[in-house]
Amino acid sequence: MPVVPIPAAMFLATQLTHLAPVDVAILVLYFAMVIFIGFYVKGSTNTSEQFFLAGREMSAWIAGLSFVSANLGSLELMGWAGAAYQYGILATHWYWIGAIPAMLFLGIVMMPFYYISKTHSVPGYLQLRFGEGARAVSAVSFAFMTVLMSGVNMYSMALVMKVVLGWDINFSIWVGAVTVAIYVMLGGLRSAIINEVLQFVLIWAGAALIPILGLIEAGGWTNLKSQIAVRMGSTDYMHMWSTLGSFNGNPMGVHWTGIVFGLGFVISFGYWTTDFLVVQRVLSANNLRAARLAPVIGSAFKMFVPFFVILPGLLALVLLKDSSGHLMQLYPDGSDMVLHHGMHSFNEVLPLMMIRYLGPGLLGLGITALVAGFMSGMAGNVSAFSTVWTYDLYGAYINKKATDSHYVSMGRWSTIVGMAISVGTAYLVMNAASIMDYVQELFSFFIAPLFATVILGMLWKRASKAGGFWGLLSGTAASVAMWAMVYHDKANIRFMILQPHASVDTIMRVQAMAANLYRAAWSWLICAVVTIVVSYCTKATPEAQLTGLVYGSTIIPDDGSTKIYQKPVFWAVVVATVLFALNLWLW
Amino acid sequence: MSTPHVDPSTEQSLSIWFFVGILTLFSGLIILGQGVYEFWHPGITVLANLHPAFWWGLLMTLFGGFYSINFRPGKG
Numbered sequence: 001m002p003v004v005p006i007p008a009a010m011f012l013a014t015q016l017t018h019l020a021p022v023d024v025a026i027l028v029l030y031f032a033m034v035i036f037i038g039f040y041v042k043g044s045t046n047t048s049e050q051f052f053l054a055g056r057e058m059s060a061w062i063a064g065l066s067f068v069s070a071n072l073g074s075l076e077l078m079g080w081a082g083a084a085y086q087y088g089i090l091a092t093h094w095y096w097i098g099a100i101p102a103m104l105f106l107g108i109v110m111m112p113f114y115y116i117s118k119t120h121s122v123p124g125y126l127q128l129r130f131g132e133g134a135r136a137v138s139a140v141s142f143a144f145m146t147v148l149m150s151g152v153n154m155y156s157m158a159l160v161m162k163v164v165l166g167w168d169i170n171f172s173i174w175v176g177a178v179t180v181a182i183y184v185m186l187g188g189l190r191s192a193i194i195n196e197v198l199q200f201v202l203i204w205a206g207a208a209l210i211p212i213l214g215l216i217e218a219g220g221w222t223n224l225k226s227q228i229a230v231r232m233g234s235t236d237y238m239h240m241w242s243t244l245g246s247f248n249g250n251p252m253g254v255h256w257t258g259i260v261f262g263l264g265f266v267i268s269f270g271y272w273t274t275d276f277l278v279v280q281r282v283l284s285a286n287n288l289r290a291a292r293l294a295p296v297i298g299s300a301f302k303m304f305v306p307f308f309v310i311l312p313g314l315l316a317l318v319l320l321k322d323s324s325g326h327l328m329q330l331y332p333d334g335s336d337m338v339l340h341h342g343m344h345s346f347n348e349v350l351p352l353m354m355i356r357y358l359g360p361g362l363l364g365l366g367i368t369a370l371v372a373g374f375m376s377g378m379a380g381n382v383s384a385f386s387t388v389w390t391y392d393l394y395g396a397y398i399n400k401k402a403t404d405s406h407y408v409s410m411g412r413w414s415t416i417v418g419m420a421i422s423v424g425t426a427y428l429v430m431n432a433a434s435i436m437d438y439v440q441e442l443f444s445f446f447i448a449p450l451f452a453t454v455i456l457g458m459l460w461k462r463a464s465k466a467g468g469f470w471g472l473l474s475g476t477a478a479s480v481a482m483w484a485m486v487y488h489d490k491a492n493i494r495f496m497i498l499q500p501h502a503s504v505d506t507i508m509r510v511q512a513m514a515a516n517l518y519r520a521a522w523s524w525l526i527c528a529v530v531t532i533v534v535s536y537c538t539k540a541t542p543e544a545q546l547t548g549l550v551y552g553s554t555i556i557p558d559d560g561s562t563k564i565y566q567k568p569v570f571w572a573v574v575v576a577t578v579l580f581a582l583n584l585w586l587w
Numbered sequence: 588m589s590t591p592h593v594d595p596s597t598e599q600s601l602s603i604w605f606f607v608g609i610l611t612l613f614s615g616l617i618i619l620g621q622g623v624y625e626f627w628h629p630g631i632t633v634l635a636n637l638h639p640a641f642w643w644g645l646l647m648t649l650f651g652g653f654y655s656i657n658f659r660p661g662k663g
Contacts, residue, residue, distance in 0.1 A: 022621050026614050033610055040601065062603060194603050201607050205614070209643055213634050359630035361621035361640050365614055 023364025038183030051188035060290035064297030069196035070380035082346030084313025088237030097264040102272035107295035122276040123392040129457040130468030139392035150381035151425020157374035181419040199372035206369025207308035214315035227318040254514035262517025270451030277384040289559035292568040448520035449475025449527035467535030475527025608654025615647030
């Protein structure tokens with residue numbers, strides 16, 4: 001392992017600010033508490049069920065907050081604030097249509113199958129439904145993805161520390177990695193969930209003040225929209241749907257079909273319903289009703305996250321000023337202006353806004369909130385990695401007959417190894433052009449085809465074991481192939497957007513993020529078609545083996561709801577109605 | 588499953604919500620103290636004249652205090 005730099009070498013000359021003693025006190029308080037929690041819950045994580053699934057004892061509120069908090073990593077905080085600055089309010093789609101419908105679908109439709117099948121993981125469900133081949137493909141790709149994602153979170157946290165405080169990136173990476181490794185290794189998922197609930201509260205407390213003060217300074221929402229229109233020369237930045245009629249009509253270069261089918265259907269449903277990182281939190285629920293309600297509770301909170309992530313990015317467009325008093329211009333990561341002219345990148349927008357408004361004490365809270373968000377992302381990934389490695393790779397193929405305590409021990413060790421690999425990934429990400437695009441690439445490699453396999457497996461009895469395996473394999477391979485095709489020559493995007501004669505201008509306007517939406521949609525489709533064709537060509541799974549796994553072969557037990565306000569579906573309708581109203585408002 | 592349907596906040600001696608309360612309470616008190624100090628030594632951030640540290644610290648202290656007391660160890 002690389003040597004952690006000594007504190008004297010931590011500071012760079014270009015730091016934006018420094019922490020006052022009160023800021024340090026809040027940061028230290030947070031770190032002390034998360035370490036304490038790790039040691040505190042260690043005594044109650046002695047069995048594999050306790051270590052990997054928190055004993056399946058969590059209430060709907062705890063599972064729900066943990067569910068949404070596990071996703072509040074670097075992607076949520078810095079990346080999307082930067083995306084809002086770059087693309088405008090379009091970035092909100094990733095929180096609304098790109099999350100809420102899928103979360104509600106998970107709670108209402110899919111959770112009963114995950115829960116009553118008693119599976120310990122998503123690859124575990126695939127093993128029950130499609131056999132070992134599908135589990136192996138899913139487990140290997142998931143393990144690969146989680147450690148990469150953890151590394152992305154780690155690098156982002158280090159970047160914040162560098163930008164705001166001038167701390168050396170190596171120091172931040174190692175402090176975050178060691179802290180997360182300790183509390184996840186000791187307390188497993190239980191420790192991760194408790195910390196995620198803590199982090200959730202901190203993130204709201206630490207980040208909500210920035211948009212409040214920003215809106216006061218901008219003179220309110222209406223004035224903000226006017227000022228953005230003046231600065232950008234059009235109103236495109238403040239519309240969510242009306243500019244999506246063509247690739248050329250909006251800053252992202254995306255068409256509404258990409259948002260609805262690529263993001264709203266494939267990527268979103270793939271992530272929120274089959275990514276074990278988030279599903280694992282819901283599997284820890286203490287009964288079926290709690291398991292169904294948890295994603296609905298999570299979705300309600302998710303809907304308001306843009307308030308402290310997207311809004312600061314928009315406010316920065318008209319409020320951030322440089323030392324000479326002119327509006328500040330941010331640039332893409334890795335661009336010449338950032339690398340050689342000392343300018344700030346898109347991903348730095350949130351820390352810059354933080355420094356603008358938060359003085360001593362509040363700055364410490366804001367920094368702690370960011371750190372908590374990043375560590376939440378790391379912990380989520382590494383605890384999910386540990387579970388899949390131990391249950392679906394080590395326990396399935398390497399050592400099938402070990403004792404329960406041996407698997408717990410393996411879970412603790414794999415946490416350490418997972419964090420070490422994540423550290424390596426963090427150094428790899430330093431060379432990536434954009435954190436956001438990098439993460440999106442990972443999503444569409446694995447998640448989109450996995451969603452096709454799981455949803456067909458859950459809702460279609462005729463899907464055969466061979467169909468599931470070959471569908472998943474071909475969908476994943478197609479996704480990687482499409483990425484390589486565009487990486488080789490960006491002009492190949494025209495085939496993915498079904499415009500083979502697209503102009504050079506159109507091709508250049510399609511941003512990497514938009515291209516990923518189409519790649520995800522195609523890989524989902526290829527996976528689904530291959531699954532269906534192969535299933536019809538091969539022997540169907542006997543009905544008796546599908547009980548508890550597939551719609552139509554399973555009697556969903558009553559979840560105990562008697563009054564309407566106790567029913568998860570009632571609250572799902574409420575959330576969906578609010579979502580619809582918000583989209584209309586910002587049309 | 589033979590696992591009883593219990594919230595871990597009541598199963599263990601220290602509730603999850605108690606941890607939430609303590610962290611928020613102490614952070615709030617620190618920020619509130621800084622906010623009071625800034626009445627005599629104004630900050631240099633934008634809109635510091637609104638005393639955000641004082642009001643935000645007060646809000647967090649009240650929130651944290653409520654959770655700390657309501658979910659304190661030993662409370663039935």
